[in-house]
Amino acid sequence: MSEEDKLYKIWVYLQAEPLFWITLTLGAFIIGDYFYKKSKLNPLVNPVAISILIVSSVLLVLDVSYDRYFDGAKFIHFMLGPATVSLAIPIYEKKKLIFKEIKPILFSLLLGIPFAMLITFYLASFFNLNEEIILTMIPRNVTAPIAMGIAELIGGIPSLTAIITIITGIVGASLGTFALNLFRIKDMSARGFGFGLASHGIGTARAMSKNKTAGVFAALAMGLSGIATSIIVLLIIKIIF
Amino acid sequence: MLRSLFLIFFFQLIGEAIQKFFEINIPGPVIGLALLLLTFIFLRKPSSPYQKIKKEISETSHKIINYLSLLFVPIGVGVVMHINFLGDNLFKILAVIVIGTLATLVFTAFIMEKIINLEKKNVRRR
Numbered sequence: 001m002s003e004e005d006k007l008y009k010i011w012v013y014l015q016a017e018p019l020f021w022i023t024l025t026l027g028a029f030i031i032g033d034y035f036y037k038k039s040k041l042n043p044l045v046n047p048v049a050i051s052i053l054i055v056s057s058v059l060l061v062l063d064v065s066y067d068r069y070f071d072g073a074k075f076i077h078f079m080l081g082p083a084t085v086s087l088a089i090p091i092y093e094k095k096k097l098i099f100k101e102i103k104p105i106l107f108s109l110l111l112g113i114p115f116a117m118l119i120t121f122y123l124a125s126f127f128n129l130n131e132e133i134i135l136t137m138i139p140r141n142v143t144a145p146i147a148m149g150i151a152e153l154i155g156g157i158p159s160l161t162a163i164i165t166i167i168t169g170i171v172g173a174s175l176g177t178f179a180l181n182l183f184r185i186k187d188m189s190a191r192g193f194g195f196g197l198a199s200h201g202i203g204t205a206r207a208m209s210k211n212k213t214a215g216v217f218a219a220l221a222m223g224l225s226g227i228a229t230s231i232i233v234l235l236i237i238k239i240i241f
Numbered sequence: 242m243l244r245s246l247f248l249i250f251f252f253q254l255i256g257e258a259i260q261k262f263f264e265i266n267i268p269g270p271v272i273g274l275a276l277l278l279l280t281f282i283f284l285r286k287p288s289s290p291y292q293k294i295k296k297e298i299s300e301t302s303h304k305i306i307n308y309l310s311l312l313f314v315p316i317g318v319g320v321v322m323h324i325n326f327l328g329d330n331l332f333k334i335l336a337v338i339v340i341g342t343l344a345t346l347v348f349t350a351f352i353m354e355k356i357i358n359l360e361k362k363n364v365r366r367r
Binding site: 025026028029033047048049051052053055056059066069070073074076077079080081082083084085086087088089090091092093095101103104105107108111112115116119120123124127128129133137140141143144145146149150153159160162163164166167168169170171172175176179180182183185186187189190191193194195197198199201202203204205206208209221223226227230 | 246249250252253256266267268269270271273274275277278281282298299301302303305306308309310311312313314315316317318319320321322323324326327330333334335336337338339340341342343344345346347348349350351352353354356357358360
């Protein structure tokens with residue numbers, strides 16, 4: 001057997017193993033995180049976006065299907081659940097601040113949630129997107145599993161909702177800081193709450209990496225907006241359609 | 242580490258079970274988050290075993306949260322690999338996402354900061 005054949009055989013064996021894809025994902029993230037830290041946490045150098053680009057390029061170049069990749073990556077994906085549960089701890093540690101700001105929290109939640117759905121509706125109508133796509137997009141600002149459930153409930157396409165939701169998260173995480181600075185919003189709890197409500201977990205991860213208070217309010221907003229959206233979405237749909 | 246990891250998984254498991262049992266569309270992990278938060282709030286006994294396990298859980302949680310960004314990579318790769326699902330509407334959808342997300346973010350943060358500042362003024366007047 002020639003050297004080349006041997007290498008090819010090793011590759012065929014390795015790429016069928018979850019280990020290869022877990023290692024690739026971790027390696028890509030280490031590179032992404034390195035650049036993020038090196039840029040002094042510049043939001044445009046978003047570590048999630050960089051890692052996604054690296055991994056996707058490798059998959060496209062090597063012509064590997066997403067299913068094969070996810071067979072390994074699912075072990076990393078799996079930790080999202082426990083990580084979500086873990087967010088209880090930073091929230092608990094800031095409980096005094098949260099109780100103190102309970103009024104602003106509830107007001108901005110009750111105004112922010114309808115705003116998120118209505119602006120998606122009006123923008124999508126403005127761009128002449130059809131009703132099915134609009135319904136698919138309506139729940140895009142809440143965490144993906146809730147968003148997919150809502151899409152199914154209101155007649156959208158859940159798998160598309162998942163894609164749109166993740167893009168929403170990355171857009172919020174990488175551009176949100178500039179928008180907030182442009183409008184001179186300085187309060188860390190308000191900034192964090194905006195991140196969590198508008199761009200769920202990925203926005204929360206960005207806020208967490210930058211400022212503890214912002215991170216906690218983002219986590220809080222993510223949880224509360226997910227719950228609030230699933231409660232009032234049908235009412236909003238009735239009003240707009 | 243092992244005990245705290247067990248408890249975090251356990252709270253998620255309870256959350257998933259509640260979600261399935263009552264057929265609510267709030268994900269299991271979010272219910273688990275709420276339950277763990279309530280447990281922490283109500284378990285205030287100063288006795289050392291409770292405090293020890295609480296400390297352990299919070300150390301493990303912070304370690305996991307440090308890598309929160311990493312956990313979105315697998316699903317994000319899925320987005321890139323399936324972006325053609327959005328078809329001809331891709332650019333319109335991207336425009337709605339960018340404008341809509343930033344508007345929502347600024348609107349929410351703006352309202353919240355306004356109310357916080359109003360409250361601060363009221364406190365000072367009193």
